[in-house]
Amino acid sequence: MTDAAELRRRTQEFLSAHPPADTGRLDFLRARFDAGLAWVHFPEGLGGLGLPRSLQAVVDAGLEAAGAPDNDPRRIGIGLGMAAPTILQYGTEEQKRRFLRPLWTGEEVWCQLFSEPGAGSDLAALGTRAVQDGEHWVVDGQKVWTSSAHLARWAILIARTDPGVPKHRGITYFVCDMTDPGVEVRPLRQITGEAEFNEVFLTGVRIPDAHRLGMVGDGWRVAQTTLNNERVAIGGMRLPREGGMIGPVSKTWRERPELRTHDLHQRLLKLWVDAEVARLTGERLRQQLVAGQPGPEGAGMKLAFARLNQEISGLEVELRGAEGLLYDDWTMRRPELVDFTGRDAGYRYLRSKGNSIEGGTSEILLNIVAERVLGLPAEPRTDKDVAWKDLAR
């Protein structure tokens, strides 16, 4: 029996034992994790079966057809996409058993404490300090751009444990308890009016050494796993034609002929082509991953979608004419999800400005493509052999 057929059988067997209609959502999700059907590429005992990642689609299709509840992956994206692969690769057995199950079921939300006011593109320059005190680390500093911090139970955190060595070498990776009394979360209001993100102030936060991920001083390498998985997650989305931001503007174009002008028509057609080609490029990347030939295209997809989202939403504001001068709602709110389609064009225009900044600016991504894909030389560096404490700031 093939892996796919065996997996289909297992999924049906699981559904018979746990009929979605008669099983509570959380009980269902926990049982699914225990049956190894959560993420089949994870090892047995940790929600998986040690199978290729591509076979997950077999399970998902079977469960969806049966109307089973899911774990609301958009709400727990940081946990699933970034924390989990890092814990899997660098965590101790005890850490994996403690964290992965409630992470996957969504019982425990995760956030990411990486960026700082003084360490954005130059993340390795971060200054949040962690000082060892017996079996604990005491952490002081400030983090920023932390989505879900106000909902999170846990955070992945990188902090400086040795200021006396060059910046990449003195960093250690931790799991931080967001309920610790030294953790203060403040909303950070954005240009859209709402606050998806937070500032997080860490004052004398005590983290047990048992919550360290990887070796002391090896945090930069551990963080690469987190960041690489973030970019894979962004590149791996599957879209139907007109599935992105080009959808709403095309719909408006069709439904509102009175808004059409020749200038907008030319620009819309060009962006429609660009959006369709970006969709095909993402689809090609996905096919390469499934065929086990991952290409370097992932690094480029985020660049392409940032530019497209910004240009399309800018066009959409113009297309709406007099309505383009209005805005749906400036009320300060704390949304759980980024919702591009539930709001008006003005919101999409403003929110998409962040697409070329969050998760690595477009300028940094162009450097990554130039150096790692094309093999062009790096800029001369003045900070490589200087201890962190001696860097200009």
Add this chain to the structure above:
Amino acid sequence: MSPQPDLLYSEEEEALRAAVRDLLTDRCDAAGVIARTESDVPHDLALWKALADGMGLAGLLVPEDRGGQGATHREAAVVLEELGRAVAPVPYLTSAVVATEALLACGAAGELLAELASGRRIGALAVGLHTAPGPVFTTARLEGGALHGELTGIADAAVADVLLVPADDGGLYAVEADAVVITPQTSLDLTRPLARVALDGAPGRRLGDAGPAVRRALRAGAGLLASEQLGLAEWSLTETVRYLKDRKQFNRPVGGFQALKHRLAQLWLEVVSLRAAARGAADALATGEDTDVAVAVAQAYAAPVAVRAAEEALQLHGGIGMTWEHPVHLHLKRAKADSLAHGTAGAHREALAGLVDLRAP
């Protein structure tokens, strides 16, 4: 869910690519192509014989029972990628794709299809290279059973043995090249030269209806041209990256300057996107699904990318890029000519407006 074409290359397709690239590396170096453009024979017919006769590539689109190889547009696209990289002066797109597709649409093609598929004869569709797929194209006059008129901008006509001529009665006619006067035109693209075809009472054999045949031929030509444009763009990017790693100014390789790195990274993104679009069009032509949209998308995207890649290559090579000796001008001229061939990007965007219901004001 909209169609999900197969956008990868199969192992067989990669093997085909390697074989074509080996042949072109041996037989089609840039210095030779440049020298040939100013000779009396701008086409390389020995190379054409090796590709068509030796490797059987002229018959990829023709079924085996009609004298061809029975392959698909996916394989022909791979051949065109390689021919584009080398700017090879052979009539592959014109004879093995466009003329062949026109014959495949005709009931009475007879032996001619097998002759083109074997490479024994070269065919050219007598429609100007700039013509977009659609109902509008220039025709010859049919008077007293013979063809009259002048058709211009016919690519590779100078080496054609037979011309496929649309006439004003709605028919497509096969006309022997020695029955007409073919005069080369001085062309922007020296490696795919154009010619004027004068018909003065030339006899023709009616093959079938011109409308559907021309439309099918130009659609396949436009769709597979995107793969040639991909090859051109890929060469421009690869060569420029190689040169900028090597070229030193201000005591460092100029490829280390961020202002240049970002331009190349942006170009890389456009080239990998073009690869997806070109594979999409080739697969759609092969399967017959979603073909009109896939071809229009690929052509609307490919032309500006190939041109920009060649323009960036020229600028980033600095002074050497402006010389006749350096091959970048071959790619620039081909890319610019390709941006008009079988319809401009703008013409294909206009076609899309109808296909995906985004109507003009």
